[in-house]
Amino acid sequence: MKKIKFSSVYLVLVFIILYIPIFYLIFYSFNQGGNMNHFTGFTWAHYQELFSDKRMLVIVLDTFLIAILSSLFATIIGTFGALGIAGRKSQRTKSALLTLNNVLMVSPDVIIGASFLILFSALGIGLGFGSVLLSHIAFSIPIVVLLVLPKVNELDPALLNAAQDLGATNWQTFSRVIVPYITPGIFSGFFMAFTYSLDDFAVTFFVTGNGFTTLSVEIYSRARQGISLEINALSAVMFLFSLLLVVGYYFVNRYSHSRRQKQRRHAKSEVTLS
Amino acid sequence: MKQSKRFFMIPYFIWIGLFVIAPLVLILYQSLTNTQHQFTLQNYATYGTSTTYLHMSLNSLWYAFLITAITLLISYPAAYFLSKLKHQQLWLLLIILPTWINLLLKAYAFIGLLSRTGSVNQFLTFVGIGPQQLLFSDASFLLVATYIEIPFMILPIYNAIVELNPALINASRDLGATNWQTFRRVIFPLTISGVKAGVQAVFIPSLSLFMLTRLIGGNRVITLGTAIEEHFMTTMNWGMGSTIGVVLIVMMFIIMALTNDRRKKRREVNDDEEN
Numbered sequence: 001m002k003k004i005k006f007s008s009v010y011l012v013l014v015f016i017i018l019y020i021p022i023f024y025l026i027f028y029s030f031n032q033g034g035n036m037n038h039f040t041g042f043t044w045a046h047y048q049e050l051f052s053d054k055r056m057l058v059i060v061l062d063t064f065l066i067a068i069l070s071s072l073f074a075t076i077i078g079t080f081g082a083l084g085i086a087g088r089k090s091q092r093t094k095s096a097l098l099t100l101n102n103v104l105m106v107s108p109d110v111i112i113g114a115s116f117l118i119l120f121s122a123l124g125i126g127l128g129f130g131s132v133l134l135s136h137i138a139f140s141i142p143i144v145v146l147l148v149l150p151k152v153n154e155l156d157p158a159l160l161n162a163a164q165d166l167g168a169t170n171w172q173t174f175s176r177v178i179v180p181y182i183t184p185g186i187f188s189g190f191f192m193a194f195t196y197s198l199d200d201f202a203v204t205f206f207v208t209g210n211g212f213t214t215l216s217v218e219i220y221s222r223a224r225q226g227i228s229l230e231i232n233a234l235s236a237v238m239f240l241f242s243l244l245l246v247v248g249y250y251f252v253n254r255y256s257h258s259r260r261q262k263q264r265r266h267a268k269s270e271v272t273l274s
Numbered sequence: 275m276k277q278s279k280r281f282f283m284i285p286y287f288i289w290i291g292l293f294v295i296a297p298l299v300l301i302l303y304q305s306l307t308n309t310q311h312q313f314t315l316q317n318y319a320t321y322g323t324s325t326t327y328l329h330m331s332l333n334s335l336w337y338a339f340l341i342t343a344i345t346l347l348i349s350y351p352a353a354y355f356l357s358k359l360k361h362q363q364l365w366l367l368l369i370i371l372p373t374w375i376n377l378l379l380k381a382y383a384f385i386g387l388l389s390r391t392g393s394v395n396q397f398l399t400f401v402g403i404g405p406q407q408l409l410f411s412d413a414s415f416l417l418v419a420t421y422i423e424i425p426f427m428i429l430p431i432y433n434a435i436v437e438l439n440p441a442l443i444n445a446s447r448d449l450g451a452t453n454w455q456t457f458r459r460v461i462f463p464l465t466i467s468g469v470k471a472g473v474q475a476v477f478i479p480s481l482s483l484f485m486l487t488r489l490i491g492g493n494r495v496i497t498l499g500t501a502i503e504e505h506f507m508t509t510m511n512w513g514m515g516s517t518i519g520v521v522l523i524v525m526m527f528i529i530m531a532l533t534n535d536r537r538k539k540r541r542e543v544n545d546d547e548e549n
């Protein structure tokens with residue numbers, strides 16, 4: 001009995017530590033005083049300031065535009081990459097491709113940022129929206145591949161043979177059999193790519209140049225100047241948004257999971273019937 | 275079918291060539307040039323002979339080690355206790371959620387918490403210790419880095435613990451092992467793969483957390499990442515920056531070799547046993 005108590009106390013402590021800084025930020029976003037030390041009274045002023053800050057709104061829109069576009073491109077390229085890797089016959093080619101795929105997953109952000117900066121200057125690509133978008137596509141592709149690949153590997157070759165025996169064209173096999181089957185993987189890939197892009201600071205910091213900024217970079221430069229409760233308000237908004245994303249992801253996952261289980265049960269009952 | 279598949283894979287291969295292989299080659303090439311774009315080994319010679327660079331690298335390794343060790347000490351029990359809870363999915367979600375909050379915002383929160391008149395100092399004054407210089411110290415860097423890395427350590431360890439067959443623990447208990455013996459001889463060795471994955475996920479980023487050294491460490495702690503950022507963005511000495519980058523890549527490979535090798539073998543053995 002004592003042990004259970006210790007473990008719950010420990011876990012509660014860990015959770016408190018994990019959430020204190022976040023709730024601290026949100027709490028002081030309602031502070032009338034201009035700092036994060038003394039709570040003098042409740043106000044929405046910092047939120048009004050945030051929503052009337054034109055520069056900030058442009059940055060938020062740019063950040064989301066980058067996130068959506070980069071995760072879309074990364075999902076398409078990565079999905080075909082996963083299909084291609086799975087289609088390789090030789091085990092050696094497969095693992096070589098996977099190793100190359102994972103290089104960007106394990107590289108420290110600074111290395112990715114610095115080497116992309118060298119790459120862009122070598123190719124003569126100017127820094128700004130384009131370079132940031134290209135970088136975000138590039139570092140999101142491997143996670144898409146890693147999330148789609150298991151689904152592709154689960155795909156039963158008999159299904160593809162059956163489709164082709166029934167006269168489906170390549171395109172029909174692809175769009176009617178392969179894609180529906182691997183859709184959960186594609187969704188989680190898109191989703192992870194999206195959050196990678198929203199969260200990234202280090203890579204963007206290197207390749208962003210002077211004219212273009214994303215939220216992370218903006219927060220960094222403002223935080224270096226000291227405390228401004230507008231950032232607190234922003235963090236509260238972003239926390240709510242992350243919360244929605246996580247809950248959404250959780251339900252999408254559960255949905256596809258329970259559907260898969262149902263399918264499995266279905267398949268089993270058919271087997272027992274026959 | 276084959277032909278069309280090849281065609282659709284072209285963007286993926288372009289990506290591998292352009293954004294995986296080319297950057298690695300370019301950073302290596304850049305490290306072998308000086309500011310006048312001439313081929314030279316000077317950067318490596320400077321790095322190898324300068325006590326500043328060597329000291330900085332060792333310091334960075336030491337801090338990454340400390341961050342990893344503290345994170346592991348906190349995370350292992352947490353992951354273990356988590357695996358015993360009801361509604362694990364929900365709790366897990368609560369562990370993951372903070373990782374989705376922008377890292378800069380979390381760092382910013384600590385600027386407020388640790389500042390000279392911040393809440394922690396108010397508490398210290400209240401207890402009677404009196405206000406301390408907390409921000410811009412080595413300890414504050416360690417604290418914030420650990421805070422940020424904890425979830426990345428908990429998750430792989432948790433996964434390893436959940437995969438553990440409970441029958442093994444029961445068997446160990448039945449054979450008269452104490453709790454500590456069960457932990458040391460059964461649970462820990464069988465979850466070492468999770469620990470290794472966690473160490474890998476924490477140690478490598480810890481070498482390169484330049485934004486934290488700037489915002490929290492107040493440039494007292496210089497990591498390899500800080501040095502690279504400094505050379506690329508401030509002093510514009512890309513050659514030297516790339517040299518440090520190559521050093522960082524080499525360290526990354528060493529850490530991966532140390533944390534990767536046995537896992538695959540063990541998994542194969544497990545598969546054989548299951549078959």
